[in-house]
Amino acid sequence: MELSAARCYLKRQLPLLVVVLIAAAHRGSLPLASFVASTPGAPSARGQTHGAPNVFNLYLCICYRSEAFGAMRTRGSTRQLAEVAYVPPSPRYHDQGRRIVTEEASRPAATDDAPRAEAMPLSPPLPAPPHDLDSPSHVLIVGDFADINGGQAKVALDSARMLADAGVQVTFFAACGPVSRRLEHKRISVICLDQPTILDDPNRLRAMRRGIWNGEAAKRLTAVIDGLDPTDTVIHCHGYAKGLSPAIGPVLANAPMPVLFTMHEYFLACPNGGFYDYRKQEICTRRPLGASCLATNCDARHMLHKGWRVTRQVATWGPGQLPGGLTDVAYISELQREVMTPHLGRKVRLHHVPNPVDAPELPPVDPRQNDIFLFVGRLSQEKGAAQFAEAARRAGVRAMFLGDGEQSETVRRLNPEAEILGWQPPEAVQEALGRARALVFPSLWYEGQPLVPIEALMRGVPVICGTWSAARECVEHGENGLVYRQPTVDALADALTRIDDVPTFDPLPLRQRLGPDAHRRRLLDLYGEMLARRRAA
Known part of the structure; x- marks a missing residue:
């Protein structure tokens, strides 16, 4: 029994060992040539090869045969396993x-504006206007x-x-x-x-x-x-x-x-594209592919992922x-x-x-006439949906969520009075902004350049966000919104209660700076x- 358990343990750890060896080779600790070689591929006119490195095939085969990976596959959803790419027959x-x-x-399309565009009408190149x-x-x-x-x-x-x-x-x-x-x-x-x-x-x-x-x-x-x-x-x-x-x-x-x-x-x-530790629910400052990074399971799913x-x-x-x-x-x-x-x-x-x-050509909103604190986006932990639900309950303000995600039930449990309307078309989002006291953007990771806060500001709706998020770059504290300093429920709840400190503002300069x-x-x-x-x- 002990020998069998040891074999199972080694079988589960082997994929990570392979990855560590790959990373060590990349960092120069081991000769990379010992681990990476390209499979035959079709060279281009510039002599490039497009084959996949053999070591990737080795790693994937190990993952596929491991008990942990098998358990993931049998748990159901194809989304258990991440951004994994489809290999269709070569389209001609x-x-x-x-x-x-x-x-x-x-195939049936899942798109917001086109049921399917399998045959896109194309035009030959036309003479361009002078530029x-x-x-x-x-x-x-x-x-x-x-x-x-x-x-x-x-x-x-x-x-x-x-x-x-x-x-x-x-x-x-x-x-x-x-x-x-x-x-x-x-x-x-x-x-x-x-x-x-x-x-x-x-x-x-x-x-x-x-x-x-x-x-x-x-x-x-x-x-x-x-x-x-x-x-x-x-x-x-x-x-x-x-x-x-x-x-x-x-x-x-x-x-x-x-x-x-x-x-x-x-x-x-x-590696996960966001410098965010999904397990600890905090921004990650580890060196990518460093020893600490490789030893930490920061993924929202599984160590194999x-x-x-x-x-x-x-x-x-x-x-x-x-x-x-x-x-x-x-x-x-x-x-x-x-x-x-x-x-x-x-x-x-x-x-x-x-x-x-x-932004649509709609009249500016007078937020002082409204009482809805609006959240627009995915209801997930890194977006801070649950944190906002609890903060709104503590602050005694009306919370509305436009979006859906894995934390929808958590949001309902933390704030039974919150309105959760699911994903809405753009017109409905604009209608909700017109009734908003503020747009709350409690995201817990860096973000790139979040668009929803900018859309709100362009309507004259103040924004509440954290100092660690890129949303802060369009928010002037006390002028067109509030920026809180700690990613905690208490800090967010306090900001919600201070929204009356923000005066009305002119959204035109932002429209001109970030417009098409x-x-x-x-x-x-x-x-x-x-x-x-x-x-x-």
Whole structure:
């Protein structure tokens, strides 16, 4: 019995041991060549290979056979296991005049604005209106999703529309469909690999492998880049961690035209993308892939999932050449710049490009006539939903939640009087803002550049947030909101009771600073600067 127990223990710990050896090799403690080698892959015109490192296959096989992983698989939800990527049959695209279609059968879509766009109407490149000679005539936008399923994808799609409206030809490259109708524009062509999101593949082993190294995405992106004019094109990447994988890193690093990478989160440095310890429910300050990081299970799910994330991070820093292969990186908040600068290479040029916020043309709110303290977002621990529920109960204020998540029952238990309305369409969110005394943003992690607080401020609704969150950058304490200093229920409850200290304010300056027009100008100016630098080199 003792021998059997010992074998079971070793079997459970073996995946973590493999990850530690990989990380040690990456850090230089062991020869990396002893552990990492590329499987045969199709070389591109620039001699790149897109095969997955063999060590990743070894780790995934061990995980798949371990008892702990088996228990996770039998517990049910495919979401137990994380951002794991689907490996569909290779989609083959045919150009049929002005349409691109895939041979794969269409799947039902889960999208907010398009039931399915399996065949996106495309137009051939049109002559662009006159624009600055230093600005590109073509921009290749690269991202995980061709549909809006979060803030990152929304910014990528909105940027494509803004550039196309300004006369720039845009190619939009994405791993995961469906294709949003927002990309229907005479100057936007779409190349979507039609791979489901990382969470959707029923074959979890295959999905995990693609999440670490999506060779198909790398090969197809290389083919697209090879067909573009490097003297008049800029590539703008909006992320890789949920579909494209670190495999696109070498493609970006070796591209013959300027590349801009926008950080919407923290995956370039942190294995879980947020510098947040989900177990301790606090911001993490450990050195990524350091001894303390490897020894700590900070993941919201399971230690094996932390091991998978670490393996992906090794792939990112090693064969993925991220962030080492990048020269121009955009940050969306000053807090993000402070956190990420120590983890980026010395040659990286940093550019502040905040996300655009297109607030509807609605009259400003008079919050002093309202009594609702509004929360909009996912009901999860890192978003502080439960903390706000309890703080509102203690402060004796009316709490309303627009959103859903794993902590919905906890919120109900902590504050039975709270109104939990679930996810709502944009019009309903704006209607709720019109009835809000304040927008409460109690997120417990750094965030990138949260959009909901900005949307509230643009309506004249004050915002309550913590000093550790990027939301603080638009909140002037005592002027248009309140910033509390400790991530505790008591501190938040005290802020809720002091909302009358905030006067009414003019939202127009913020609208002008972060509106779509300002964002488009920033992008075109930055693209022109990058092109001019490349031409002068």
